[in-house]
Amino acid sequence: MPVITSVRSYDVRFPTSLDLDGSDAVNVDPDYSAAYAVLEADNGERGYGLVFTAGRGNEIVAKAIESYGKRLIGLELDDLVANLGDAARRLVHDSQLRWLGPEKGVSHMAAGAVINTLWDVRAKREGKPLWRLLVEMSPEELVSTIDFTHITNALTPEEALELLRAGEPGKAARVAELEAHGHPAYTTTPGWLGYSDEKLVRLSREAVEAGYDMIKLKVGTRLEDDIKRMRLARETVGPDVRISIDANQRWEVAEAIDWTNALAEFDPFWVEEPTSTDDILGHAEIRRGVTPIKVATGEAVMNRIIFKQLLQAGAIDVLQLDSTRVAGVNENIAILLLARKFGVPVCPHAGGVGLCELVQHYSFFDYASLTGDIGWKRVEFVDHLHEHFVEPARVVNGNYVAPKLPGTGAEMLEASRDRWVFPDGAGWGELRAQGKI
Amino acid sequence: MPVITSVRSYDVRFPTSLDLDGSDAVNVDPDYSAAYAVLEADNGERGYGLVFTAGRGNEIVAKAIESYGKRLIGLELDDLVANLGDAARRLVHDSQLRWLGPEKGVSHMAAGAVINTLWDVRAKREGKPLWRLLVEMSPEELVSTIDFTHITNALTPEEALELLRAGEPGKAARVAELEAHGHPAYTTTPGWLGYSDEKLVRLSREAVEAGYDMIKLKVGTRLEDDIKRMRLARETVGPDVRISIDANQRWEVAEAIDWTNALAEFDPFWVEEPTSTDDILGHAEIRRGVTPIKVATGEAVMNRIIFKQLLQAGAIDVLQLDSTRVAGVNENIAILLLARKFGVPVCPHAGGVGLCELVQHYSFFDYASLTGDIGWKRVEFVDHLHEHFVEPARVVNGNYVAPKLPGTGAEMLEASRDRWVFPDGAGWGELRAQGKI
Numbered sequence: 001m002p003v004i005t006s007v008r009s010y011d012v013r014f015p016t017s018l019d020l021d022g023s024d025a026v027n028v029d030p031d032y033s034a035a036y037a038v039l040e041a042d043n044g045e046r047g048y049g050l051v052f053t054a055g056r057g058n059e060i061v062a063k064a065i066e067s068y069g070k071r072l073i074g075l076e077l078d079d080l081v082a083n084l085g086d087a088a089r090r091l092v093h094d095s096q097l098r099w100l101g102p103e104k105g106v107s108h109m110a111a112g113a114v115i116n117t118l119w120d121v122r123a124k125r126e127g128k129p130l131w132r133l134l135v136e137m138s139p140e141e142l143v144s145t146i147d148f149t150h151i152t153n154a155l156t157p158e159e160a161l162e163l164l165r166a167g168e169p170g171k172a173a174r175v176a177e178l179e180a181h182g183h184p185a186y187t188t189t190p191g192w193l194g195y196s197d198e199k200l201v202r203l204s205r206e207a208v209e210a211g212y213d214m215i216k217l218k219v220g221t222r223l224e225d226d227i228k229r230m231r232l233a234r235e236t237v238g239p240d241v242r243i244s245i246d247a248n249q250r251w252e253v254a255e256a257i258d259w260t261n262a263l264a265e266f267d268p269f270w271v272e273e274p275t276s277t278d279d280i281l282g283h284a285e286i287r288r289g290v291t292p293i294k295v296a297t298g299e300a301v302m303n304r305i306i307f308k309q310l311l312q313a314g315a316i317d318v319l320q321l322d323s324t325r326v327a328g329v330n331e332n333i334a335i336l337l338l339a340r341k342f343g344v345p346v347c348p349h350a351g352g353v354g355l356c357e358l359v360q361h362y363s364f365f366d367y368a369s370l371t372g373d374i375g376w377k378r379v380e381f382v383d384h385l386h387e388h389f390v391e392p393a394r395v396v397n398g399n400y401v402a403p404k405l406p407g408t409g410a411e412m413l414e415a416s417r418d419r420w421v422f423p424d425g426a427g428w429g430e431l432r433a434q435g436k437i
Numbered sequence: 438m439p440v441i442t443s444v445r446s447y448d449v450r451f452p453t454s455l456d457l458d459g460s461d462a463v464n465v466d467p468d469y470s471a472a473y474a475v476l477e478a479d480n481g482e483r484g485y486g487l488v489f490t491a492g493r494g495n496e497i498v499a500k501a502i503e504s505y506g507k508r509l510i511g512l513e514l515d516d517l518v519a520n521l522g523d524a525a526r527r528l529v530h531d532s533q534l535r536w537l538g539p540e541k542g543v544s545h546m547a548a549g550a551v552i553n554t555l556w557d558v559r560a561k562r563e564g565k566p567l568w569r570l571l572v573e574m575s576p577e578e579l580v581s582t583i584d585f586t587h588i589t590n591a592l593t594p595e596e597a598l599e600l601l602r603a604g605e606p607g608k609a610a611r612v613a614e615l616e617a618h619g620h621p622a623y624t625t626t627p628g629w630l631g632y633s634d635e636k637l638v639r640l641s642r643e644a645v646e647a648g649y650d651m652i653k654l655k656v657g658t659r660l661e662d663d664i665k666r667m668r669l670a671r672e673t674v675g676p677d678v679r680i681s682i683d684a685n686q687r688w689e690v691a692e693a694i695d696w697t698n699a700l701a702e703f704d705p706f707w708v709e710e711p712t713s714t715d716d717i718l719g720h721a722e723i724r725r726g727v728t729p730i731k732v733a734t735g736e737a738v739m740n741r742i743i744f745k746q747l748l749q750a751g752a753i754d755v756l757q758l759d760s761t762r763v764a765g766v767n768e769n770i771a772i773l774l775l776a777r778k779f780g781v782p783v784c785p786h787a788g789g790v791g792l793c794e795l796v797q798h799y800s801f802f803d804y805a806s807l808t809g810d811i812g813w814k815r816v817e818f819v820d821h822l823h824e825h826f827v828e829p830a831r832v833v834n835g836n837y838v839a840p841k842l843p844g845t846g847a848e849m850l851e852a853s854r855d856r857w858v859f860p861d862g863a864g865w866g867e868l869r870a871q872g873k874i
Binding site for chain 2: 057152249
């Protein structure tokens, strides 16, 4: 029986701030980074997990991964991957570590990465990409992986089981459809705040030519700039391509309503992160104030308990699950089930580094096993940094191509990992030598 | 002009789990710990701050303190302590670090400790304990220290200024009263779950004899045990001493209502942390279901935005500010002002290590500058680990004695710090040698 011998963590950072890729009203200069977890057993089996961060502070998450990883050393790998619910609870509810959250911020993200190393082992053992593993797992086992603590007033284990069973008919056909055609994406590539007008127009046109039917623009720094940029984008893509806007929590509640409505003439599809994602009541008020523009949030929502309330309060039209903020595959599934229960579409947050590779699995699963309906649901895509992964996310004709390799999608190329380890990787050394940092 | 040269962090832990001090339904075996921050400038000036944790994971917060501390190295100390609002925003809203929260969990706690080292310098320069510094600071300066981001729909800077100005009349007399008589406390000492019935009865009796008019019992593991313990406690202290109960987030929403009402015959004063402190809507429902028993929460509330909503939703009767979860003195003051605006009494969370030393300042300030009314407000007190501080918190006849030494109260004795640094301090070495750990 293989025993876990190590959970190593790596502080991997990419110098994206040099080109202002990923710049928005709040995240003005991100260096897209991954706190990367590698679990290893004494038989050589490995599992991988990661947390996306914006640069500084990645070392804190890496440290937290070590701390959570220590809780697994010496345990039998077979037990953990056969009981992924127990494994997750062991980490998330550790009687001392939980004080650091509970279930939020650095500690929760790190717990999620470590939990995901076990899912990665499980998927690799079964020779399946995560979404296929989830689709083919029995509803009973899937429900057993979920932590229903503090959400039973919105979703019980019995209800979860019913939702999964209701998704069984037609599943095989939907899987075949996903394998053949993939899942629709949208792109944020044209819309970063640091880009010039010319670049915005060019990238918007290219997005439409590449087959996307929705793009997203960052807003929230100066209203007159946003009006100008929205007008340019709308003129470029025409009336039929959706344009969503994203304020990255820049506004107060009343300001969010006014600013969004000031852009209404350009027909924004959704407004994303209009205010603090901790502000459930604020989102509900904003939603009432900007209808019919949809309200979206989730990339900074810390756990299922906040999502539960956003749904209970009727505060959102679009749930943007963030796969590395919450406690691993388990909590992502819980959130998908909550959204299904409340009938709110899930359009996962991606971009960053590794997020596209990870979140596609959830949307594939969501369609095949839960909703059976794509409608206007789109998975975010940004064409950055995919080359560092063993199986890079791929979008063709505006559709995510179904991942095929066994695992969760988190495994990076060792060469990339070692080159961009911060601060001592060769990539960083070269930038220093060139005087760029 | 003194320049900041270092912000060191220490992982200081005390082996409280050996005696089950501090055990409750969720925190079954805490080792009370402090991630301790020491800021130093090139003129030798020092400021101290800390984050309370439950043991494992303290090293993560210590690491985060280093990361935040680095943002201050090389800056002029005078600028920072003269502009404590700007100093706090520089850390809390750091464009890369904020992804780790934003404003929650490990990163937020660490930012708070570093911010507090600056308040400690300021208080020491003025030769005042923190509460006197706050009471004597102009309303304008105090308001300038507050970050109103995402709370202006509940409290504007103008309203904050009005509340502070309204507290000016009679302030000198209230300060004199606090200096002479202190501020009432309550004690959790009798109520830990790990204690025997005999110990519960003995400590409850001793609490009343020592002058307390409120005690608190941990509940939430087995209802029949809670009934037995509540009965014992009520028989011991009589009808006139308040007994509050604390479930440490153990319950689902419906369960919280049923369990609390099952204890109603013993007249509990408040029920604390009936469910997840992230669950604003859940707390509102519980409050409706358990009236007239009061609902209290706060020790795990991560920031002013959640507190704002708890107040907006009418979800709590008692706000239990936790001084080391939020971003330093600044955010504690913001929370006190929010509570004042909504007319909800603040009874700070203490116990742990260092919390009594810290929170007393907020209740003294709250009475002198904001509410002018103590009523049934009590500050939590647990008689643990005070001997490790330069100015130990002291309760006499059930009242916190006004702290007198300059500073925030966070400064530990160097001997204690070095003895209990984990894992290499002499205290831990001795426990290992004795086979106790």
